[in-house]
Amino acid sequence: xxxxxxxxxxxxxxxxxxxxxxxxxxxxxxxxxxxxxxxxxxxxxxxxxxxxxxxxxxxxxxxxxxxxxxxxxxxxxxxxxxxxxxxxxxxxxxxxxxxxxxxxxxxxxxxxxxxxxxxxxxxxxxxxxxxxxxxxxxxxxxxxxxxxxxxxxxxxxxxxxxxxxxxxxxxxxxxxxxxxxxxxxxxxxxxxxxxxxxxxxxxxxxxxxxxxxxxxxxxxxxxxxxxxxxxxxxxxxxxxxxxxxxxxxxxxxxxxxxxxxxxxxxxxxxxxxxxxxxxxxxxxxxxxxxxxxxxxxxxxxxxxxxxxxxxxxxxxxxxxxxxxxxxxxxxxxxxxxxxxxxxxxxxxxxxxxxxxxxxxxx
Numbered sequence: 001x002x003x004x005x006x007x008x009x010x011x012x013x014x015x016x017x018x019x020x021x022x023x024x025x026x027x028x029x030x031x032x033x034x035x036x037x038x039x040x041x042x043x044x045x046x047x048x049x050x051x052x053x054x055x056x057x058x059x060x061x062x063x064x065x066x067x068x069x070x071x072x073x074x075x076x077x078x079x080x081x082x083x084x085x086x087x088x089x090x091x092x093x094x095x096x097x098x099x100x101x102x103x104x105x106x107x108x109x110x111x112x113x114x115x116x117x118x119x120x121x122x123x124x125x126x127x128x129x130x131x132x133x134x135x136x137x138x139x140x141x142x143x144x145x146x147x148x149x150x151x152x153x154x155x156x157x158x159x160x161x162x163x164x165x166x167x168x169x170x171x172x173x174x175x176x177x178x179x180x181x182x183x184x185x186x187x188x189x190x191x192x193x194x195x196x197x198x199x200x201x202x203x204x205x206x207x208x209x210x211x212x213x214x215x216x217x218x219x220x221x222x223x224x225x226x227x228x229x230x231x232x233x234x235x236x237x238x239x240x241x242x243x244x245x246x247x248x249x250x251x252x253x254x255x256x257x258x259x260x261x262x263x264x265x266x267x268x269x270x271x272x273x274x275x276x277x278x279x280x281x282x283x284x285x286x287x288x289x290x291x292x293x294x295x296x297x298x299x300x301x302x303x304x305x306x307x308x309x310x311x312x313x314x315x316x317x318x319x320x321x322x323x324x325x326x327x328x329x330x331x332x333x334x335x336x337x338x339x340x341x342x343x344x345x346x347x348x349x350x351x352x353x354x355x356x357x358x359x360x361x362x
Contacts, residue, residue, distance in 0.1 A: 004073060006134065007038050007056055013130050014052055014100060024100040024125050025052045028087065031105040033300045034131040036228065040071045047083045049090055057090060059083045084114055092119045100127045129305070136297055136305050137319040142229060143343055146299065146321050149186075149226035150341050150352040153233055156181035157222060157355060161237070164362065170195040170208035173220075181224045190223035190230035190302045197239075201334040204292055204327065215240040217334040223302060230302045232323050233353050234339035238361045249328055249336050250359050252284035256326040257338045257357075260294050260308075264324070264342060264349040270312035277326040289328035297322050298341065320344040321352075 015023045029035055029048040035058070036042055038050070043064040049057045056074035061083070068076045079086035091099060099118070103111065103126035115124055138146065159180040164173060174193040181189065196206035201219040218239055223232040238246060260277040274294040281287045293309035298321055306314035308322060316322075322344070327337030340353040 004038070004056075007050060007074075008054065009134050010038060010050060010131055011052060011054055013134070014050075017100065017125065017127065017130075020125065022098065023052065024098040024127075026050065026091065026094070026096040026098070027052075027100040027127075027130070028102070029131065030102050031131070034102070034105075034135075037131060037135055037300060039074060041068060042071060042228070043067055045083065047087050049087055051094065051096070055094075059086050059090075084110075084117075088114070088117050091122060095121075097121055098123055098125060100125045100130070102127060102130070104128050132305055135299055136314075137317050138299060138321055138343075139319070142299065143319065143321065145227050145229040146231065146341070146343075147352055149190075149224055149229050149231035150233070151354065152181065152184045152186055152226055153222060153224045153231040154353060154355040155184055156186070156224065157220065157233070157235065159184075161362070164213070168213050169210050170197055170200075170213060171210060173213060174208040177220070177222050181222075186224035186226055187228065188225055190225045190232065190298075193223075194219065194221035194234075196335070199332060199334055201336070202329040202331055204329060204335065204337070213239065217246065217336070219335060219337060221337065221339065228300055230298045230300070232298055232302060232325075232339060232341055233355060234325055234327075234337045235355055235357075236336055236338065236360065238359070240361070242359065242361060245333075246336075247359065248284075249286065252281060252286055253326055253328055253336045253338050254357060255284075256280040256290075257324055257340070260324045260326060261340070261342060261349060261351065264316060264322070264344060266316055266318050266344060266346065268316050270306045270308045270314045270316065271310055273308045273316075273324070274310055274312070277324075281326065281328065286328045289330055290326060291329055292327070295323040295325050295339075316344050318344055318346050 027050040035048045047059045059077045160177040174195045195208040196219045197213045198216045201217045218237040221234040256277040259280045263276045277294045295308035297304035325339030329335035342349045
C-alpha cells in the first residue's frame with residue numbers, strides 16, 4: 001500500500017487518544033468529506049476503516065466499483081448490502097478491540113445499531129474532530145486549488161454584473177452568477193448564492209426571491225467549488241447614488257474587515273481576529289448590528305474549523321484558509337457585509353480575493 005501522509009497523520013492522532021484508556025487500534029471514518037481527504041474517493045456512499053498499523057480499507061457499493069478503483073489508493077471492499085455489515089465483518093476479522101468512531105457523523109440510531117452487532121470483545125470510543133483538525137491546515141496543492149476557486153468566483157461576479165439590467169429579480173441575478181460560475185469551470189456553488197436587495201440585505205443569509213433589484217443596497221454573497229475546494233466572497237453594490245448613511249456604514253465595515261485582516265498571523269487566537277473587527281464597529285456605534293462571527297475556515301466544505309468567533313481559542317497556523325467577513329444589519333434599512341478569503345502565511349496573511357472593495361455604484 002502506498003504511503004499516504006494524511007492517513008499517517010490520522011493514525012498519529014489516533015495513537016494520542018489515551019485519556020480514557022489505551023489508544024484505539026482502529027478508526028471508522030463515516031464523514032464523506034473526511035473520507036475524500038484521506039483516500040481521494042468522491043462517491044456518495046462510503047465508509048473507511050483505518051487500523052492503527054496504517055492498514056486502510058474503503059467500503060462502498062457496486063455503483064462505485066470502477067470509480068473506487070480509479071480514485072482510491074488503499075484496499076476496497078464492494079458491499080452488496082448495507083455497508084455497516086461489511087464493516088462489522090472486517091472489524092471481527094481483524095480482531096480489533098478498541099474502535100474509534102466519528103460520533104459527529106453518525107445518528108444515534110446508526111450508532112446503537114452498529115454497536116449492538118459488534119463482536120463482544122470490541123469496544124467503541126466516540127471521537128470528534130480528529131480528521132477535521134488535520135484539514136484545518138492546507139498543503140500547497142490544496143491552497144493552489146482554493147486560489148483558483150477564489151479567482152473563478154471573482155470572475156463569475158464580474159461576468160454576472162455585466163448582465164445586470166432593469167427588471168431583474170434577485171433570483172435572476174443569482175441564477176446568472178451560478179451560470180457564469182459553471183461556464184468558468186466550477187463544480188457548482190459552494191452554498192446557495194445570496195442576492196439580497198434593499199431592506200432584505202439586513203437578512204445575513206437571505207434567500208434570493210422575486211424582489212426586483214431597484215435603487216439602493218444590493219448584497220451578493222457567493223462561492224464556488226472548484227475541484228472540490230470552496231471559495232467564499234461577499235461584495236456590495238449600490239444601485240444609484242448612495243446616501244450618506246450608506247457611505248458611513250460601508251466605511252465602518254471596510255475598516256473593521258481591514259483591521260481583522262491586519263491581526264491574522266500564526267500564533268494569534270481566532271477570537272482575537274473577531275475582537276479586532278468588533279472594536280472598530282463599536283467605535284462607529286455599530287457593534288450591536290454585527291450578529292455573527294468574523295469568519296470561518298473553508299476547504300472541502302464551505303464552513304470548516306476554525307470559527308473566528310468570540311470564544312474560539314484556536315491558534316492560527318500557517319496554511320489555514322479562512323474568511324474575514326464582518327457585517328452590520330439594520331432592520332428596516334438593510335445590511336452591509338464585506339468578505340475576503342485569506343491564507344495564513346509565515347509572516348501574516350495573503351488576501352486571495354482580487355475583487356476590489358471600494359464602494360461600488362452602478
